[in-house]
Amino acid sequence: MVISNLMLTNQQQLQQFLARGIKRATALQRQILCSFTTEAPVFDAVEIFRSGMTLVNECMYWSTPDRSLRLTGIGSAVTAEANGTQRWRQITQQLKQIKQVTLQSAPAEIPGTGPLWLGGFSFDPLQPNKDEIWRAYPDAQLMIPGFLFTVSNNRYWITVNVMVGASDDACKLADELIKKQYALLNGSSESNPTREPQSPAALKVDQGDAAYWKQAVSQAVDKILQNQLQKTVLARKVLVRSEQPFRPADVLRNLLEMQPDCYHFAISRGSCCFLGATPERLTAVQGSRVDAACLAGSIARGNNETEDRELAEYLRNDMKNRAEHAFVVDMLQHTLEPFCETVQAKNQPELMKLQYIQHLYTPVTGTLKPNETILSLLPELHPTPAVGGFPREEAIQQIRILENMDRGWYASPIGWVDSQGNGEYAVALRSALIDNRDAWLFAGCGIVADSNPEDEYAETCLKLRPMLSALGGHHNEK
Ligand SMILES: C=C(O[C@H]1C=CC=C(C(=O)O)[C@@H]1O)C(=O)O
Structure with missing residues (x-):
């Protein structure tokens, strides 16, 4: 119930924010990244990861040793990818391009919220023994997740990231996004972790x-x-x-x-x-x-x-x-x-x-x-x-x-x-x-x-x- 009321308020705010994004996209005649952050009820970052994996292809969890920052990214709003020795330069360029078209609601002072890029790099782009097992992991791949769940110094935040264009409908989009967010939170509270270690045999x-x-x-x-x-x-x-x-x-x-x-x-x-x-x-x-x-x-x-x-x-x-x-x-x-x-x-x-x-x-x-x-x-x-x-x-x-x-x-x-x-x-x-x-x-x-x-x-x-x-x-x- 608490979650539902919160969702309703968020949905209205998200809708207004997306409408601003769509207006800007229309004026610029290009897609805009809308990044909308709100404080959230307590969630379990690992269970969000578990529930995300059942819904989308790309999920990421990352946390610091003192757990002052825990990030769970679900899905991808934007993906930056590069292969070969020019990967650092190419990735940096892709990030700069997206920054130019980003509309961000997050209070900048909260680390780990807003349009964050999560991901990693391969060890050696020139490595001669390419192995099929790494097929899903290019030399550089960073993503702004569709949903970013942040626990920062024991406060909980959700950032919704989405690319919008002139033809999008803010009301419909906000409705869809809030439903997905709800499914992730709900899935995580309902999921029944099966944590029994497998028998060594x-x-x-x-x-x-x-x-x-x-x-x-x-x-x-x-x-x-x-x-x-x-x-x-x-x-x-x-x-x-x-x-x-x-x-x-x-x-x-x-x-x-x-x-x-x-x-x-x-x-x-x-x-x-x-x-x-x-x-x-x-x-x-x-x-x-x-x-x-x-x-x-x-x-x-x-x-x-x-x-x-x-x-x-x-x-x-x-x-x-x-x-x-x-x-x-x-x-x-x-x-x-x-x-x-x-x-x-x-x-x-x-x-x-x-x-x-x-x-x-x-x-x-x-x-x-x-x-x-x-x-x-x-x-x-x-x-x-x-x-x-x-x-x-x-x-x-x-x-x-x-x-x-x-x-x-x-x-x-x-x-x-x-x-x-x-x-x-x-x-x-x-x-x-x-x-x-x-x-x-x-x-x-x-x-x-x-x-x-x-x-x-x-x-x-x-x-x-x-x-x-x-x-x-x-x-x-x-
Ligand atoms: C390369 C590894 O560890 C590095 C980090 C700490 C200590 C290391 C060592 O003592 O050799 C390695 O440099 C690894 O864990 O696979």
């Missing part, structure tokens, strides 16, 4: 060719010793097959519960869903403030407090891990400098402790120069040496040669950008691409001169554990 895990991967690590070490490069990052892919189709919303919910201190994301495209819980921020921009993070260097968690502390101490002082980490800190600082008035990074890395693994972590902050946006930073920052290596070109070349697989969107920027150029992107690690009964999981390791193939393989197993657990198959991972 119902899952088959194919670890791929371990010997091949270890051999690739040895080859990378040889190249590093021959001074062809200083660091690369090699990843591998594991296939988990289930007797029943995976339910991405359940897997997402498991990840939120089991890996609370991470960014969470899920991007569904038809029967496929790429999702994960990643500890790594690439960058965030809010006004002139820029934040980035260096995350590289890893060790297992201990079985008790003493062991955990000893492992942490080992990690902090281990030259191999410190070297892996230092490449990332140096690169981030140097890359941000031309875009910033000031850049600061701590001298010593901190520890980031997750359920199964701990990492060396150095936050970096800066003050952005005027006219720079998050979109100016992405092409420079991606891939950092945490997921690519150093020097970048040589490291990526080795990945192409040695990995023998398509990373797709794994280890790439996933996030959002608003019309002012504010936004936030996480690095899509600890992730899986689900397609019906199949899930491909990805994990990689930084390889430096004294890397040992067996140890690196063991590290990938640690990094795969969170996703295996979320899929319900942690007993099968070795």
Whole structure:
């Protein structure tokens, strides 16, 4: 009842707003993007994602580790897409064009509302082993969702985005949009989450060719010793097959519960869903403030407090891990400098402790120069040496040669950008691409001169554990 009354008021306001948009579209003789935001009753962002997936092809969920921002985008009002090495420039251009024809009601000061672009990028547009499994995920794809459900600092907002033209009828359109919005909210409150993990016996895990991967690590070490490069990052892919189709919303919910201190994301495209819980921020921009993070260097968690502390101490002082980490800190600082008035990074890395693994972590902050946006930073920052290596070109070349697989969107920027150029992107690690009964999981390791193939393989197993657990198959991972 409360919802219905609210809907009625919103419908009238939406109708008036759309009428303004249609008038402008008529005057300009082109389509206009109308972006209408209202405060909303409490909703469950994951259940909205679940209910959206039953209605449309494209849905996206994204949230920050502290959950101060949760975004669920349903459908697409506008899609910007690009392939190949010019993808950053092309995407930026498409975003600028849409900005010129946007009519926005959102109070600009509420982050994560209004005509936000949600989406991501592939790891390497020049990667030679294109794999069919990534067919729904181009090199760059950002969408302004038809409906954006935002939870921002415990307040709830809905943004309706729609392209309107001279021939549209504001009354009819508002009616349709409110009905769809109601179906999403209603579907989410009625949906009955089936969260029982599948029994591990119902899952088959194919670890791929371990010997091949270890051999690739040895080859990378040889190249590093021959001074062809200083660091690369090699990843591998594991296939988990289930007797029943995976339910991405359940897997997402498991990840939120089991890996609370991470960014969470899920991007569904038809029967496929790429999702994960990643500890790594690439960058965030809010006004002139820029934040980035260096995350590289890893060790297992201990079985008790003493062991955990000893492992942490080992990690902090281990030259191999410190070297892996230092490449990332140096690169981030140097890359941000031309875009910033000031850049600061701590001298010593901190520890980031997750359920199964701990990492060396150095936050970096800066003050952005005027006219720079998050979109100016992405092409420079991606891939950092945490997921690519150093020097970048040589490291990526080795990945192409040695990995023998398509990373797709794994280890790439996933996030959002608003019309002012504010936004936030996480690095899509600890992730899986689900397609019906199949899930491909990805994990990689930084390889430096004294890397040992067996140890690196063991590290990938640690990094795969969170996703295996979320899929319900942690007993099968070795
Ligand atoms: C490439 C991955 O992790 C990166 C992030 C943190 C620590 C890393 C490491 O210690 O090798 C990697 O650089 C992955 O999880 O697939």
